[in-house]
Amino acid sequence: MHIHEYQKLMHQLYFHKDSKRGTKGTYDRLVDEVTELGEALSGKDKEALEKEFADALAWLASLANVADVDLEKAATGKYNGRCPKCGSSPCKCPF
Ligand SMILES: [Zn+2]
DSSP states (O other): OOOOHHHHHHHHHHHHHHHHHHHHHHHHHHHHHHHHHHHEEEEEEEEHHHHEEEEEEEEHHHHHHHHOOHHHHHHHHHHSSSOOOOOSSSOOOOO
């Protein structure tokens, strides 16, 4: 599944709710999910960690839908096979 297809799936499932919530409300939910992801990283439950990654990604796609941003275009436009800062693959930027 491509990023565009995933974003379209999230649109099909949730846009009727996300559009009512708006960008700020949807962004707040993404922040909540990223916080939960951070908490799961400190645990040892791999299944819980995977679920938190899934939630964070779903809310990111929902936010992109509400903000009318094509995630695949944005992602591949900036990260198209090379580091956007140093132009190398793998990245050679100072750590
Ligand atoms: Zn770099």
